[in-house]
Amino acid sequence: MATFTTPGTPEPVPLEMAESARARRRGLLGRDGIEGALLMSPASAVHTLGMRFAIDVAYLDRTLRVVAVRTMNPGRVGLPRPRARHVLEARAGAMARWGVRRGVRITVRDR
Template sequence: MGRRLRDGREVLVVHGEHGEVRVPLEIAASYRARTKGLLGRDGVDGAMLLTPAGSVHTFRMRMPIDVAYLDRGLRVIAVRTMAPGRLGLPRLRSRH
């Protein structure tokens, strides 16, 4: 990856079988931003990247979320849909 991520907004480019898809990305890299995450929101425009993060929870959240666990190279290693009020299992190789 090469660079350290900081809080902010960027564009995520997903390469798939049918070409590229560009998705708005919110990065939560600081302790404060990761702690707040999606709390108090009714939705998210695009995606949120929590880094570093080996596991996630949906306590006090208003909506179910799709969680993609990423390794150091930002490759997807697992995907789960989590309902509000759940604790996700830690993924050993997950970094984001």
Template sequence: MTTFTTERTSEPVPLERAATARARRRGLLGRDGIEGALLLAPANSVHTLGMRFPIDVAYLDRTSRVLAVRTMRPGRVGLPRPRARAVLEAEAGAMERWGVQRGARVAVQDG
């Protein structure tokens, strides 16, 4: 199972990777929720057109440092983040619970 942590995460968070272009385009569309988070890489923007629930979005730079965290309601289009290389998506409210905030570094562990 793949997980991620930050300096403020008390325990590892389950993580899915969207590694193909098709998986990145689909993201969380068609789902009613997610256990943990979804990592879209490479990516620098997302949309919530057709989504069923609001999501938290964390934009990560090339060193996996969080550039910004936003909550997006369904039916929105996010602006591209020029320095972002990956995007972490989760259900709204999850990023705050996990301590994912601007400046935090996300560490992914495969296992």
């Protein structure tokens, strides 16, 4: 499993990678939560149809700089972000704790 950090992250955050089309389609569906975050790549939009919990969504550009962050409740469809190439998902409230906000670049590391 990989990890990610930002300049405001107190310690590395566990990161799951969803790189296949199947893994991106599934995302966090059917789960009761996640420890850390899920990075979907490539992706520019997400939905929460069938989700069991609210999530924070960070849209990232090709350099992993945050384009936008929003919280989505279950049963929503997010609009695609034109500059987004990757999407980072986590339990609602996590992005603020980790310092993930517009303009911040995340750093991904393999364990």
